Amino acid sequence: MKAFDPNYKLLDEMYQDDYYPAFLVDKVKDELQKVIDLLESGKTDTEVVQETLDEVVCGINDLQEEFDENDSEIETVARECIAAAVAYILEWFNIPIDTEEAIRERDW
Numbered sequence: 001m002k003a004f005d006p007n008y009k010l011l012d013e014m015y016q017d018d019y020y021p022a023f024l025v026d027k028v029k030d031e032l033q034k035v036i037d038l039l040e041s042g043k044t045d046t047e048v049v050q051e052t053l054d055e056v057v058c059g060i061n062d063l064q065e066e067f068d069e070n071d072s073e074i075e076t077v078a079r080e081c082i083a084a085a086v087a088y089i090l091e092w093f094n095i096p097i098d099t100e101e102a103i104r105e106r107d108w
Contacts, residue, residue, distance in 0.1 A: 001042040005092050006093070013081045020078060021070045024063060028078075031059040032085055039093040049095055053086070057105040064108060074108035 010029050014020045014075065038052050060074070067073050074082070087099040 002061055002093060003040055004089070005035045005069070007091070008088060010085050014078055017077065018020055020067075020072055023062075024048065024067055024070060024072065027063055028060055028082065031056045031063075032082075032089065034059075035086075035089055039095065040059070042044045044093070044095060049090075050097060053097070053102045057103050058088060061107050079106075079108055 009015075010032055011025050014025045014028070015022060034056050035049070035052055038049065043049065064074055083099055083103055086102050089095075090097055090099070090102060
């Protein structure tokens, strides 16, 4: 079992931008942490990983209204930041899922 890269700051670009409320970025990070936890537990079956990714992305989808209520949105910078984080996680754990496939359930 491999631990996630302790030096990688998830969603750092979003945290650095005041447009994104930190408490909402925390919620996105919490969703991504579910994938990390699964992979740290040793699960590498791509179907199981993809199912978890689908759940995580749907969880992020559900945050859109809350972003709107806080004068923010999951737009270009956020989309790219989230996708980059997913790509990094998959690469770190050597999971052969394409990033676009990994975030296929997104509606942002």
